[in-house]
Each structure stands twice: as structure tokens, then as C-alpha cells.
Amino acid sequence: MISRPLRILLADDEPLFRATIRDLVNATPGLTVVDEASTGRAAVTLAAAHHPDVVLMDVRMPDLDGIAATERITAAVPAPQVLVLTTFDLDDHVYRALRAGASGFVLKSITPPHLLDAIRTVAAGEALLAPSVTRRLIAASLHRYAPRRTLDGVTPRERDVLRLVTRGLSNAEIEAALHISRGTLKTHIGNLLTKLRARDRAQLVIAGYEAGLVPGD
Numbered sequence: 294m295i296s297r298p299l300r301i302l303l304a305d306d307e308p309l310f311r312a313t314i315r316d317l318v319n320a321t322p323g324l325t326v327v328d329e330a331s332t333g334r335a336a337v338t339l340a341a342a343h344h345p346d347v348v349l350m351d352v353r354m355p356d357l358d359g360i361a362a363t364e365r366i367t368a369a370v371p372a373p374q375v376l377v378l379t380t381f382d383l384d385d386h387v388y389r390a391l392r393a394g395a396s397g398f399v400l401k402s403i404t405p406p407h408l409l410d411a412i413r414t415v416a417a418g419e420a421l422l423a424p425s426v427t428r429r430l431i432a433a434s435l436h437r438y439a440p441r442r443t444l445d446g447v448t449p450r451e452r453d454v455l456r457l458v459t460r461g462l463s464n465a466e467i468e469a470a471l472h473i474s475r476g477t478l479k480t481h482i483g484n485l486l487t488k489l490r491a492r493d494r495a496q497l498v499i500a501g502y503e504a505g506l507v508p509g510d
Contacts, residue, residue: 367394459501
């Protein structure tokens with residue numbers, strides 16, 4: 294658990310939007326903005342300099358788009374979590390952003406309390422993919438772009454866990470659905486991360502969709 298304030302890097306080319314988010318974050322106990330970037334390239338440079346816990350990344354960035362910047366930022370070791378900011382008309386970018394290493398995405402119309410919750414969620418290592426509208430965007434993108442994949446080495450129980458992770462269930466919901474303990478679930482998720490070479494829970498969702506573990510499968 295992180296005891297110090299969560300350190301946030303803002304990456305957006307709109308000064309007014311950055312100022313609004315900066316004031317919101319800095320007014321929230323346990324969160325602080327370490328710097329701001331107005332271009333994708335600046336975001337990459339500042340992420341390397343500050344080692345933030347979370348980068349709020351706009352998809353539409355000058356100089357280097359948000360997806361390319363996300364890929365460079367998440368290639369670092371250790372890498373910060375990236376929370377992508379998007380709008381309804383950017384559904385084609387969702388899959389690309391997750392493949393680039395983003396841990397989740399939120400609509401820019403999100404309410405302030407939900408944005409703060411989203412920052413905390415990805416900082417804790419959870420994928421932010423649960424809202425039904427965003428799941429539909431991911432599914433649509435994956436059906437168009439993703440190759441199918443097999444789940445070699447994954448046990449039947451791990452496959453059950455992966456299916457529920459893919460569908461956006463929380464840990465508590467998965468535990469209840471499969472009648473397993475929190476420790477057992479963590480073991481299964483750890484095994485899945487290793488076997489599927491996934492960086493985090495968001496990457497497990499991608500693997501699940503690519504394997505066809507979607508609603509109605």
C-alpha cells in the first residue's frame with residue numbers, strides 16, 4: 294500500500310482542462326499533481342523524470358498521440374499506471390490504448406468524484422473497465438482488430454476466473470460467483486498474469502476477449 298500521496302502526471306493539450314483537473318486533484322487528500330504535459334512527447338519525458346504513480350493521458354495529443362506516448366511510458370521499469378481520457382467517438386482507440394499498456398480509460402465527461410475513484414483504482418493495480426458502455430467499446434474494437442488466441446497452460450478454473458475478469462466483475466463478485474476465497478482468487482490471477490504474460494488486469498481483459506471469453510461465449 295502506498296502511504297505517501299499518489300503522484301499524478303496530467304497529460305492534456307487543453308490548459309483549462311488541465312487546470313480544472315489539477316485543482317481537483319490537489320484539493321483531494323492523498324493525491325497530488327507532480328507536473329503537467331501539453332504534448333505526448335512531453336508526457337514521456339516528464340513521466341521518466343518524475344516517476345508518477347498514475348498518468349492521466351488524453352488520446353488526442355499533439356507531437357505524439359496519447360496511445361504512442363502510453364506505449365513508451367509503460368515500457369519503463371517500473372512503469373506508472375496510465376488512465377486514458379477519451380470520448381464516445383474514440384471507440385476505435387480503446388483496444389489500441391489497452392494494448393499500449395493503459396490500465397483503463399474514462400470518458401472526459403466523468404464526474405469529479407468518479408474521476409478521483411478511477412485514479413485510486415488504477416493506482417491500486419486494478420483495471421478500470423467495468424462500466425457497460427466501455428466494455429461494449431472494447432468488445433467492438435477487439436472483434437474488428439484482435440487476433441484470436443489460445444489459452445495454453447491455463448487450467449479450467451483459471452479460465453473461469455479469466456472469463457469473469459473479462460466481463461468486468463470485481464474481486465468480490467468473482468469470489469461469490471466461484472465460491473472461492475480472496476487468497477485463492479489472488480493465486481489464480483497471479484498465475485494468469487504469468488501464463489499470459491500480462492502486465493496487469495487490463496491486459497488480462499484483452500487476453501480474455503482475444504480468446505473469445507465474452508458475454509454469450
